Amino acid sequence: MRTKKSYTVDEATKLLENYCAYQERCHKEVEQKIYDINMIPEAKEKIILHLLQHNFLNEERFAKAFVRGKFSIKKWGKIRIVNELKFRNISAYNIKSSLKEINNEDYLEALQKIAEKKLPLIKESNLFKKRNKLATFLISKGFESDLVFKTVKALI
Known part of the structure; x- marks a missing residue:
């Protein structure tokens, strides 16, 4: 051993x-x-x-970098990002301030693009079920349900 x-x-x-x-x-x-x-x-x-x-460890800097990375690379929504930050014991103040790293227009544009990309992949003829599957997918990515339903309604 x-x-x-x-x-x-x-x-x-x-x-x-x-x-x-x-x-x-x-x-x-x-x-x-x-x-x-x-x-x-x-x-x-x-x-x-x-x-x-010696500034090797900085919770605020970590939170901001985390938000930028998860949004721009993984296209996570705010809810998922907040949950991940809470899991890492980041303070509520730092979570709130780090979410300002996401531009609102970019956020809505990302949601729209993800929805448009996912829609043709859903093999479902029933419109209600198709909407439901798309909404469930977007919510699982961490987007807010009110934004998701508006986007889905506009698409289908």
Whole structure:
């Protein structure tokens, strides 16, 4: 059986600096990483404090980057993004401010494009069922139901 490598506080700090520098991380991910490398709670506090002081760890910056990425790349809606941020223990203030990263016109345009792309793929002759399937898909992407129903109604 292989034993896990043990780290000094300085080694673990360097490791986590690199971990945070590679891409934006939230506190939860950093704490999990510290746990994975078997650091004691006192070391955990010291490392997190160091990362915060040297701006490797910044919850607001993480939240904004997360919102931009999930919206522009994965085309997630606001509801799904908010749920994912809550899962990562991001504060309500940071969630609210990070959602401002999404331009409202771009958001509605993205919803429209996704709906138009999905519509021909739904093999259903019954119009009601077809609308329902499209709406369910868009809601699962995290778009608000009122926007989804307006978009679906306009399309079908």
